[in-house]
Amino acid sequence: MSGILADYVAKGNKSTSITCAKRIAEFLGEQMVQDKGLNCKFVISKYPQEASVSERAIPTQIFAAEEAIKTHFLKKWTKNSSLEDFDIRTVLDWHYYRTRLNSAIMKIITIPAAFQKVRRP
Numbered sequence: 374m375s376g377i378l379a380d381y382v383a384k385g386n387k388s389t390s391i392t393c394a395k396r397i398a399e400f401l402g403e404q405m406v407q408d409k410g411l412n413c414k415f416v417i418s419k420y421p422q423e424a425s426v427s428e429r430a431i432p433t434q435i436f437a438a439e440e441a442i443k444t445h446f447l448k449k450w451t452k453n454s455s456l457e458d459f460d461i462r463t464v465l466d467w468h469y470y471r472t473r474l475n476s477a478i479m480k481i482i483t484i485p486a487a488f489q490k491v492r493r494p
Contacts, residue, residue: 389427390413397413401434413432419466421451
């Protein structure tokens with residue numbers, strides 16, 4: 374994020390980076406997101422299933438936290454109080470990532486090959 378989180382929130386913007394930054398502030402403290410140039414590393418959770426992608430961003434730092442803290446925040450952010458397995462592989466939205474990979478393959482390989490009339494790209 375090139376600006377300060379408060380500026381983005383004040384404008385009413387929504388994105389995965391903003392959601393991630395808010396959750397970093399909640400998890401690690403407000404002082405962590407006060408400067409410009411915040412680097413948000415996140416994954417997209419499959420929970421809550423009815424939420425938009427921008428609302429399902431979870432900061433990767435949570436997976437390195439103590440078990441009690443990780444449990445508390447993952448249950449809160451996923452809105453799934455029955456969640457028992459907190460491994461990143463069970464929280465990830467694999468369908469989302471497969472769809473993104475498929476789209477990237479189409480853009481990089483399949484579509485250019487079709488324009489070049491390559492058989493079976």
